[in-house]
Amino acid sequence: MSDALTLPAELRERAGKGASRALRRDGRVPAVIYGGKDEATAIHVEERLLVRQLNTGHFMNSIVMLEVDGKTVRTLPKDVALHPVTDRPLHVDFFRLAKNAKVEVAVPVVFVNEDNSPGLKKGGVLNVVRHELELVCEADKIPSEVQLDVAGLDVGDSIHISNVTLPAGSESAITDRDFTIATIVAPSALKQSEAAAAAEGGEEAGEAAEEASEG
Numbered sequence: 001m002s003d004a005l006t007l008p009a010e011l012r013e014r015a016g017k018g019a020s021r022a023l024r025r026d027g028r029v030p031a032v033i034y035g036g037k038d039e040a041t042a043i044h045v046e047e048r049l050l051v052r053q054l055n056t057g058h059f060m061n062s063i064v065m066l067e068v069d070g071k072t073v074r075t076l077p078k079d080v081a082l083h084p085v086t087d088r089p090l091h092v093d094f095f096r097l098a099k100n101a102k103v104e105v106a107v108p109v110v111f112v113n114e115d116n117s118p119g120l121k122k123g124g125v126l127n128v129v130r131h132e133l134e135l136v137c138e139a140d141k142i143p144s145e146v147q148l149d150v151a152g153l154d155v156g157d158s159i160h161i162s163n164v165t166l167p168a169g170s171e172s173a174i175t176d177r178d179f180t181i182a183t184i185v186a187p188s189a190l191k192q193s194e195a196a197a198a199a200e201g202g203e204e205a206g207e208a209a210e211e212a213s214e215g
Contacts (some may be wrong), residue, residue, distance in 0.1 A: 011041070062079075
């Protein structure tokens with residue numbers, strides 16, 4: 001599970017574009033906390049601390065404990081607006097989490113035991129269809145990643161969601177189909193050699209037939 005992150009925040013006294021620009025000039029990032037039975041709360045956080053947490057790589061899948069006005073609010077980041085040129089964070093949406101809440105998150109996939117895959121040893125290629133899995137998780141059990149074992153897989157074999165044992169407290173958000181996550185495919189060189197061998201076999205069969213008819 002991703003570790004919970006802590007981020008100090010302050011209440012925003014003014015709203016609007018002008019006030020937001022002033023905050024950004026002071027190294028602050030406007031944000032909002034919404035969800036649950038409480039009204040939306042406008043806040044701002046320190047850009048430097050936010051960027052540090054964004055750079056962990058698992059910010060969007062982490063519980064973020066916002067310390068606001070002497071209280072701690074348990075949240076999940078839902079959206080981070082970035083500047084199109086500089087990638088500086090411009091605004092953050094935090095979803096307020098109730099006790100025992102379930103949330104939908106995108107969790108990265110990590111493949112393990114590639115050295116024990118016969119298909120990859122032959123020169124096959126791991127064709128990843130989904131780099132993330134959409135999961136519904138208990139808020140306090142959000143996994144940082146899902147490991148998929150490719151040991152024993154040969155060329156042509158695939159991993160479907162039905163083959164995956166998801167972490168405790170998690171289930172697939174997509175339930176209407178058994179979707180493919182990855183497939184081991186033959187490299188183009190291997191495909192070409194197989195095609196050439198098939199064509200060669202066809203030519204030999206044709207020559208044999210001609211010889212038989214002449215005989």
